Amino acid sequence: MKECVIVDGLRTANVRAHAEKGWFRSIRPDDMLIQVYKGLFARNPLVKPGDVEAVFCGTANQVGMQNDIARLSWLAGGFPESVASNGVCQQCPSGMSAVEHAARAIMCGEGDIYIASGVEDMQKVPMGYAMDFPPTLLSRYNIADIPMGSTAEKVAEIYKINRTDMETMALWSNKKAFAATSEGKFKDEIIPVQGEKEDGTPFTVDRDQWIREDISMEKMATMASPFKPGGVVTAATSSPLTAGAAALLLMNREKADALGLTYHLKYAGGAMAGNDPTVMGIGPIFAVKKLLQRANLNVRDIGIWELNEAFASQALAVVRDLGIARNAPFDNVNVRGGALALGHALGESGIRIIVTLNSIMKTDFRDAQYGVATLCGGFGNSNATLWQKIHE
Numbered sequence: 001m002k003e004c005v006i007v008d009g010l011r012t013a014n015v016r017a018h019a020e021k022g023w024f025r026s027i028r029p030d031d032m033l034i035q036v037y038k039g040l041f042a043r044n045p046l047v048k049p050g051d052v053e054a055v056f057c058g059t060a061n062q063v064g065m066q067n068d069i070a071r072l073s074w075l076a077g078g079f080p081e082s083v084a085s086n087g088v089c090q091q092c093p094s095g096m097s098a099v100e101h102a103a104r105a106i107m108c109g110e111g112d113i114y115i116a117s118g119v120e121d122m123q124k125v126p127m128g129y130a131m132d133f134p135p136t137l138l139s140r141y142n143i144a145d146i147p148m149g150s151t152a153e154k155v156a157e158i159y160k161i162n163r164t165d166m167e168t169m170a171l172w173s174n175k176k177a178f179a180a181t182s183e184g185k186f187k188d189e190i191i192p193v194q195g196e197k198e199d200g201t202p203f204t205v206d207r208d209q210w211i212r213e214d215i216s217m218e219k220m221a222t223m224a225s226p227f228k229p230g231g232v233v234t235a236a237t238s239s240p241l242t243a244g245a246a247a248l249l250l251m252n253r254e255k256a257d258a259l260g261l262t263y264h265l266k267y268a269g270g271a272m273a274g275n276d277p278t279v280m281g282i283g284p285i286f287a288v289k290k291l292l293q294r295a296n297l298n299v300r301d302i303g304i305w306e307l308n309e310a311f312a313s314q315a316l317a318v319v320r321d322l323g324i325a326r327n328a329p330f331d332n333v334n335v336r337g338g339a340l341a342l343g344h345a346l347g348e349s350g351i352r353i354i355v356t357l358n359s360i361m362k363t364d365f366r367d368a369q370y371g372v373a374t375l376c377g378g379f380g381n382s383n384a385t386l387w388q389k390i391h392e
């Protein structure tokens with residue numbers, strides 16, 4: 001088998017998916033994606049767009065502006081028609097699934113160079129838009145238990161995760177994200193894109209919009225749950241509605257060597273796991289267990305984790321069940337903040353967390369031998385990927 005390495009990764013800033021306040025409200029999701037692709041090629045001039053075997057793109061809601069966005073954005077960006085593109089849909093893990101498709105293709109020798117990407121604009125294509133549930137599904141599950149916020153409430157109840165612990169995690173996530181931004185840690189991974197401020201002033205967006213510097217336990221304690229009367233999950237402990245795009249340049253290691261390109265992580269496996277959709281957020285527990293068992297590793301072998309924070313309740317349930325940690329602050333999980341602060345642009349997040357992991361393992365966690373990126377998925381469909389340090 002060939003080896004698949006990360007040559008580069010790039011993303012737009014994650015911004016509010018909001019018609020009046022979102023910094024990318026005048027930019028289409030395909031355009032966000034095109035700008036990321038162009039940025040990747042500009043940073044890697046030895047790789048020409050025509051050298052790419054295929055582009056995989058994860059998007060959760062593939063309707064309207066996001067219908068076959070994989071192909072249409074590639075063509076709209078002026079890239080070669082000869083390069084195939086494939087849209088991947090698996091709700092939130094769509095982007096991570098795109099990575100796994102590309103990695104497997106490289107490892108089995110189908111091609112040498114792939115782009116794995118993801119994009120979502122949750123304002124222009126709202127979550128669940130135009131969805132038509134199969135009637136038999138609705139006789140299997142209670143429709144009220146299916147929406148993401150309801151699943152987060154149910155996980156909090158089953159796993160006895162209290163509100164203070166969730167809000168402590170939201171506070172920590174925002175503080176870490178704010179510190180990482182202030183220290184320029186996202187500088188290398190965010191491509192600046194022209195957007196507009198809340199008042200309409202044009203500006204270059206090179207930082208994530210959601211991060212709250214002024215977050216406080218006192219304010220969070222006053223917020224009500226939008227999901228359930230008397231519930232414990234609030235806007236502060238939920239990932240916000242977000243727009244963003246991200247992409248990874250993945251390559252057969254021999255090809256990267258032949259081109260003289262540098263890399264420091266290789267794909268060491270992926271696992272998907274299904275679980276009860278009414279508690280979809282605990283899915284990473286099953287995906288990570290499968291992943292580690294196959295690789296003959298245990299939780300302590302993993303030096304650094306990127307765990308998508310769809311909701312604080314599910315993220316805490318996952319770290320507790322796996323024995324990684326009990327409460328924030330965490331030593332080696334989401335050390336630059338997570339989706340509670342950075343946002344969660346559904347199909348983009350599976351790429352975003354790997355882009356960030358790649359950067360963390362190159363800088364702050366240089367000695368970590370293994371890193372895991374994992375996220376839960378709507379309707380009970382989660383993924384985890386294992387990344388191994390290569391010492392050149």
Ligand SMILES: CC(C)(COP(=O)(O)OP(=O)(O)OC[C@H]1O[C@@H](n2cnc3c(N)ncnc32)[C@H](O)[C@@H]1OP(=O)(O)O)[C@@H](O)C(=O)NCCC(=O)NCCS
Pocket residue numbers: 092148149170212215216219220226234235236237238239240241310311344376377378
């Ligand atoms: C939770 C949710 C319903 C809130 O949506 P919303 O009501 O449109 O609004 P906002 O995110 O703008 O937040 C609502 C309010 O809470 C405030 N707020 C949010 N987080 C806060 C925090 N940490 N501290 C203080 N205030 C906060 C906002 O500022 C806003 O108040 P304002 O209107 O006075 O400015 C929405 O973000 C959501 O559905 N999230 C989950 C998305 C999801 O399911 N993703 C998939 C996961 S699998």
